[in-house]
Amino acid sequence: MSVDTYLRLRAVALGRALPRATRRHVHLDPAAEPLVVVGYHMPGDLGAPIGLMYGTHRNGPRTAVVGEPRNGKLRFQQLADFAMDLNGYFGRYIQPVLPRPARRTGSARRLPPAPQLIVPNAATAQWLCDVMGRRLRTLDTEGEYAVHPALPSIGAHLSFFASQRVPGSSLVLPLTDLLSQHWATGQLDALDAALAVQVAWIDNPAGIEDAEGAGSAGPVPDGDWEKTHLSDAIKAYQRLSDSGSNITRASEPMKIAVEAALQPAWEACWDAVQLLDGLPDADSVEDRWEMDRYQWHRHAERVRANKAYFSRRPQQLQGMRLLTRLERLTANLTRDMALDDPLVMANYIASGDALSGEITRRDAAGDRPSLSLRPDMPFRRPVGTELHWFAEPVRSPDGVTRPMVTVEVISADEKNVELRVVRGAVRKDRRRLLPQIGERVIFSQFGRREFRRDTLPAELPWTHVGVEGTSR
Template identity: 40%
Template sequence: MSLDVYQRLLALSRARAVPAASRAHRHLSPRPWLLTGYHLAGEPSAPVAIRYGSFRDSPKLLTVAEPRDRALRFAALGGLARDLATYLSRYTVTEPVVRATGSGRELEVDHCCVDAPQLVVPNEATAHWVGLLGQYLRTLDDPVLAAAGAHLGWIASRRHLPGSSVLLTATDLLTAHWRTGQLPTEDGHLGRLLAWIEPPAGADAWQAARDAEAMPPAGPASDPSWDQVVLRPALERAKQQGDVRRLKLAAAEVLDGAWRDTWAAIDLVRMLPPGEHVAKRWESDRWSWTRHRERVLAGTVSFSARLSDVPAYRFLHELETRTAALERQMALDDPLVMARYLATGEAVAGVVFKRDPEHTVVNSGGRSVLRPLLWVRTAAAFDRPAGTELWWGKVGMVVRGSTDDTVELMVTSGAVTRPKLNLLPDTDAEVVLAPFGPLQYFPDNLPDELPWPTRSSRPKPAPEPEQDDDLDTDLAPAAPAAAAVDLGGTPGRVPGPRADPGDGVPAGGTAAPGEPRGAL
């Protein structure tokens, strides 16, 4: 049984959510920008009402009396765009940063924004809607709306990168730190999720979750019965009589719960101490925001609907390496997360009861090298085979053998010279040996041939004509003119170096030039 399943069963028996983390693994801005709203059923580009702002007690409410009327829609969204620009203008201050370039042997001074904006929404559906709004607005001729669309597009693009905190959903924020006794799909309902974590006094989680489910959803799609009973009459009144008071009251009432619940989710996570690596991941977001601002100011910001070949490969590579790095960092920061690896046997915890710091072995060159030995007494059997790599901080070890309650390990890196023997754990020290070594940087090395999912669908070139035996084969035939300008080459084959290899992410990019890809 995995630890996640056990925690869900424990929450089920207690009728209350149990902690899944003891550290906050998402960066929380002191002044985030919250957004929640509704759109017409089946028409994401037709917002009915949006509540937004960075002040808990004084949010702004945007309503559209006739969402299908483009003029009214653009007028309302223009107010949202201007307020968004005002919020983003607070994050323009930069500071000089000394960074390594190229192979890391040269240094240069670059400028990075000291902070970056953060958008928080109630659920995944609203986060997806933010991306659709950005895609819709940036195609318009109005420069204010187009700029807002570019910013929303960048914010939405960061959502796909593990470890980014630019766009947070309240449901993801809570499920990353608590386990409930309900199904994972039910955790997508923000009201039910909060009911499990903090049920009202005198009520258990089941009753609180049922009560929360009876309330209007957090958007952006609304409840059909609410549409019929409340929204439709309010829209008809606004259209026929020009009276929008009923629509504003209905929108304020239905969005009040989502607004309040989103702030409650932020407050719950803020009570946890931040993980050690959170600041480093936020630094990556700050660099991305800096580059995005530069592209907006230069008028070069763009977004690609579909990636092909090398950009697609680099983006998938970025997702994979960031996912692995995030899992590693969360485990090293948080004992509760590390407990999952202890439960599966990938990590081992125990007490050092014996050590031999003077142990040596003969390497392949015939030279005697220092390889200290450690013996750790464990509470449970560790059944990983000999040769398994484990780490204690920056000290790397391999398993030499194990019994029901003992693991013998040989140090292979980090403390294999006499000046560094003091890095070894002392006798009687409690240790947790994990499969995570020091922070790795993931170079962007391209393979000779791309994996098939990232290859383009371009037709294969026509086969070259066969050589005549009477021709002088010592002379290579001249290349056709078309081949001289074809930079793509054979589908799946990586082209030669180009002046601008691209960011490896969708146009509008997320990674700062010069940064190691995949490093969080």
């Protein structure tokens, strides 16, 4: 049985969520005032927002609503305040970028801060960043159908965040995904999509039933709310508009309805942030957050130079590069989480992908060093399997490094595993790095991070080559 299955079964038995991780694997600093956004769009029309609640403080949310979401012109007119507020928020982080620290010098990180978007779930992130970003950035600020200049600007920023929704990034944080990553509930994965229910499983098991009756956290509103409150608010807008009321006055019924509907999701977001903030940072989080900051300030430079361009449809080679990047980032995140967090590593030990135990023999005198280990669990990987172990960090003039020792399995049974060193401590002057007798160690499949350059293969696939063999 895997550790994850065990945790789910125990959560069902206990009636509360259990930790999947002992450390937080994303960057989160409430004191830095990340921006929380919850919202609804018209069912079946992702480009028609109904209302948004947003802000950097729990007790001070702002609300933007569209009195008649089906009216495109009115939609952009009423989103102008939201766009200006977001431009003001992002503007705090647009500043001259400092040189990127070299990874091998051990120099202090000097990159300026970057903004963060926190949303209830991945669906809201996709709608807000991908859909709304693409729609807003292509609007025209001149001519008969001119819109407020803040709308295309905020569209460019949101499109940037859409491009950074990759494994390991902390620029956009969908809370249901993060809670699932750090806690196991006793319900199906599909039910974990309800943020308020997840929070109740973790922090208030007695309130699970009440949380199940809460409305949708967005971006699609609850069906009952759509039939009653949304329909009534649209009718009220039309009635007040026909009677000569201005847009703000006519949209008041919609604002009241949207605020009441989104308030539970808003509160659940801040409850989730508080839960995540209670976990200590994993060691590798700062390195990934440094890269996030670097990406943001590259985007800020393009914005200042009026060169923040985005492709409407990725070309074949762009898609290929993206897939390569996603594979690399996924592998690095999986590695970092396992090495940073003993509870995550326990999954790999239980499945036989990692080997834990006590060193019972250490032979550093022969031509090739070898080790014997008493395993905590049966290890059934074949002879010749290579595993990695990281020794204690070593300080040098070039910074802090953590030597890695690679071994291969010579033989294995339930009581003893024989290992031969193949890299990292083969030379006699490095054999001091080997673990001592009686030391508890974990050998795993995870080695160094991948830092491959984003280059094309020697031969392009046929899908990315033109008729005469030239790239398209």
